[in-house]
Amino acid sequence: MTLQAAMPAARHPSSAWTGWGQWLALATMTLDHLTRYILPNAWDLGWAGSSLGRIAFPLFAAMVAWHGLFNTRNPLRYARRILVIGLVAQLPYMLMPRASDAFILNVCFTLAAGLAWGAWLRAQADRYRRGERKGHWLALGAAASLAIWALLGEWVEYGHEGLLLIPLFMVAMHHLNRAGDTLGERLLATAAAVPLLLVAGQMNASDMAKSFTVATCLAVLLLAAGADRLTPRVPTAMPRRLWLTWYPGHFALMALWLWWAGGLGGIG
Template identity: 30%
Template sequence: MGRENNVLHRRSDYLKIIAMVTMAMDHIAFYFLPYSSTSYIIMRMIGRIAFPIFAYFIAMGYKDTSDLNRYILRMGIFALAAQIPFYFFVHKVFYLNVMFTFTLALIMLKLFDKKNYLWFALIFLADFLKMDYGAYGLIIILIFHVFSEEKIKIYVYLLILTFVYSSLNVMQYGAFSIRLYTQVLCVMALPLIYRDFPALRINKYISYLFYPVHIGIIVLIGNLIR
C-alpha cells in the first residue's frame, strides 16, 4: 500500500506541472493571440490536456482526503480568491472560474456515493451558474471517480462525452467551431495520467495558488502592453 501511495504522489507531482504549464499556454493564447492564428490554435490544442488532468486530481483527491469537508472548503476559498483576476480575464460578470466547478464536483461526488440523487441536479446547476467547463467538466470528474483505473472505459466515455459536448457547441452557435476539432484532444492527457514518472515533490498549495496567480499575471501584462 505504501508503494502505491508513493507512485501516486510521484505521478501527481509531475502531472501537476504538466497541467499547470499546458493550462498557462491555453490561457496565454486565449488572452493575447488572434482567434484565427496558427499559434492560437496550436497552443489551445495543447491546452486541452490540462483539464482532464485536473479532473483526475479532483477524483483522486476525493478518494484520498482524510477530511472531505475541509477539502471542499479549501477549494471554495481559492475559487472565491480566483474570481477577481478571472473577471478581468474573461470580462464576464456572471461566469465562474473552474475552481468553483471543482468545488461543486466534490459535493457532487459526496452525494453520488451516498446515493443521493441530488448529485444529478448539480450537473445542471454547473451550467445554470455558468461555471467554467460546466456540466461537461463535472461529468468528466464523475467518469474518473466511477471507473478509476479502467483505462479503456475512461477513453471511450471521455471521447463520447466530448463528441456530444462539441456537437452541442456547434448546434448552439450554428456553425462549426474550432472546439469541435480541439476539445477531443483532451484524451491526450490519459497516457500521461496513467504513466509512472520519476520522483518529484512539490508543495500541494502550489497548484492551488498557480491558477489565480498566473491569470492575474496575464491580465497585468496585458494591461501594460495594450
C-alpha cells in the same frame, strides 16, 4: 471466513505521477491563457490553446479525482480548499477579455463542485450497499443532484461536461484499480471508463481539441489500471505555495498586463 475477508484488498495506487502532472497542468493552462488573453491575434497561436492547452483541465480534474478517491479521508474538506482558491481568483478571472458578458465562475468552482458531487454519490452508494439507505431514497437523492447539476452547469467554466468529469473519473479509477484478472472484471472496468471518454469527447469544438482532451483522459486511466507503478518520482516537486497561488496569481498578473497595455493603446 466472511466473503469480504476472502476478497483481496484493493492495491493502493502510487501517486508519483501527480508530481509530473502538476508541472504539466500549470504549464499547459498558462499556455492556454496566454494565447487566449495576452498574445496578439496576429501571432496566430490559437492552435497551441486548441492542442496543448486542452490538456490542462482534464489533467486537473484527474488529479483532483485521484486524490479525492485514494489519498484524502475528507474529500469535502479538499473541495473547500479548491473553492477558496476559486474565490480568490474570481475577480482577476472576470477581468479577462471575453466574447460574452455572461457571468461565469472559474474552473476551481467546477473542480470543487465535481469533487463534492463525486464524493457524495460514492458515500450514498456505500450506504446503500451496507443496507443503511433504501433504494428509493438513493434514486431520489441522485435525481436531486442531477437537478443541481443542470442548474449549476450554466454558471461554471466547462459547463455540464466539466462538472461530470470528476465523478466519472472517480468511477472509472475505482473499477480500474480494483479489477482482477478475470475477463468479467476487466470488461466491467473497461465499461466504467466509457462514459468518461464520451463526455471528454464532447467538451471541445474542434477535432484537435477533442483529441488532446480524450488522450489526456486515456493516459490517466492507464495509470489507474496499473501504469502508476512505472512512474518515477518527479526530480523537483512543485512547491506547495506555488501550486496554491499560481491560478489566482497568474490571472492577477495578466489583468495588470492588460490594464497597462490598454493604457498604451493596446498590443494588437
